[in-house]
Amino acid sequence: MLKLGHRVYEDERPLVMAIVNRTPDSFYDKGATYAEDAAMDRIAQVIEEGADLVDIGGVKAGYGAFVSAEEEIARVGAFVGRVRAAHPDLVISVDTWRCEVARVVLAEGADVLNDAWGGHDPALVDAAAEFDAAIVCTHTGGLGPRTDPHRPAYDDVMAAAIADTTAYAERAIAAGVRKESVIIDPAHDFGKTTFHSLEITRRLGEMTALGYPVLVSLSNKDFVGETLGRAAGERLAGTLAATAVCALAGARIYRVHQVPETRDVVDMVWSIAGRRPPYKAIRGLS
Amino acid sequence: MTPPVRSIAVVPDVPALRPEFASIVDPVPELRAAVAAAVASADRVVRLNGSARRTHASPGPFDERAVAFDEHLLAALRGPDIEALHGVDRDLARELWADVEALGELAELLAGHQWTVQVEYDDAPYGVAWWVITYADAVR
Numbered sequence: 363m364l365k366l367g368h369r370v371y372e373d374e375r376p377l378v379m380a381i382v383n384r385t386p387d388s389f390y391d392k393g394a395t396y397a398e399d400a401a402m403d404r405i406a407q408v409i410e411e412g413a414d415l416v417d418i419g420g421v422k423a424g425y426g427a428f429v430s431a432e433e434e435i436a437r438v439g440a441f442v443g444r445v446r447a448a449h450p451d452l453v454i455s456v457d458t459w460r461c462e463v464a465r466v467v468l469a470e471g472a473d474v475l476n477d478a479w480g481g482h483d484p485a486l487v488d489a490a491a492e493f494d495a496a497i498v499c500t501h502t503g504g505l506g507p508r509t510d511p512h513r514p515a516y517d518d519v520m521a522a523a524i525a526d527t528t529a530y531a532e533r534a535i536a537a538g539v540r541k542e543s544v545i546i547d548p549a550h551d552f553g554k555t556t557f558h559s560l561e562i563t564r565r566l567g568e569m570t571a572l573g574y575p576v577l578v579s580l581s582n583k584d585f586v587g588e589t590l591g592r593a594a595g596e597r598l599a600g601t602l603a604a605t606a607v608c609a610l611a612g613a614r615i616y617r618v619h620q621v622p623e624t625r626d627v628v629d630m631v632w633s634i635a636g637r638r639p640p641y642k643a644i645r646g647l648s
Numbered sequence: 649m650t651p652p653v654r655s656i657a658v659v660p661d662v663p664a665l666r667p668e669f670a671s672i673v674d675p676v677p678e679l680r681a682a683v684a685a686a687v688a689s690a691d692r693v694v695r696l697n698g699s700a701r702r703t704h705a706s707p708g709p710f711d712e713r714a715v716a717f718d719e720h721l722l723a724a725l726r727g728p729d730i731e732a733l734h735g736v737d738r739d740l741a742r743e744l745w746a747d748v749e750a751l752g753e754l755a756e757l758l759a760g761h762q763w764t765v766q767v768e769y770d771d772a773p774y775g776v777a778w779w780v781i782t783y784a785d786a787v788r
Contacts, residue, residue: 380772603699612749637672638672639670639672640671640672641671641672642671642672642673642674643664643675644675644774645665645671646707647662647664647669647675648663648700648707648774648775648776
């Protein structure tokens, strides 16, 4: 069972999490949904396209202008409340590492805290527990928020990702977060070289075997771009290839920019793996 | 002693009806419902179907004789016309990809009784003639 805030999933179907950035400077959309109404339109669109949940972010992951907690709250706090009012059944995730932001968005109706920075704020788990929310426990190799890796080195990157994410998960559970609300994420690109991200993709089955639902955030990332020699707007095919590999390994949640393409790839792989029936099969069966 | 057969269901042996070939969206919902209802109340189930070469969208290559063959076969089933059932051209049926191997068994079951016949389903949505027909002993 998976519980994401108010929503319980009894089955094992994969979930598509659509990225909605309330930032002026994110690497892929470059501020396209910074304006509140544009972000609302994006949410309506991704729901229509088949997204299961949205991930709202108020701070660009990479380097950029400093964004205070107050500014982050101004970007995402009341906005989450507006989304909740407009879409009462929607599962809302918020991408933040800050406890003070988390408390505001949870009070506004968020279901999931997506902590891309690996538990940098140790009190984040307490906020998740207090509001009976889900939490995404990522691996960054100790990297602080909004910093790029410089010569990261691991004896075994997947072993490190498993050790750190499961330790974070256990800390969350100890703080009172339900086990069925704890998700782990190897965090492609975060604290990793492209070689590391390729390896955790290749070995993702070791992480899904742990029993925690695994989230993968692959969408248009640098490891795709560096692998194929593609700029940010040219990485869809590479992203979908990595998505397919992760789906075959059993990743449960896919954080993406392009919802319909991801939905098709994940559903196709899920069916190849024998976990999902075809949509409507009659060929050779009439 | 084998109890007498007082009700018979003729249904097509369509693989899409089997659980192992289930889809998220059932490609044959009307047929499935008709088969389920017919089989539930039948003492005996006979599986057969008409041609799979009726149209250019059929599984088999189009054969202009297929529709006429199916109409003739359906008329015999609807009768029921025992003599016509025995007389169905098995070689032509094979050429037209019609599954009529059970016709002999059906003719034997139907012979010598009065039947109330209901054609519950008569369609070819994927280019194969499918019928669901129920026979109830009229003197029951």
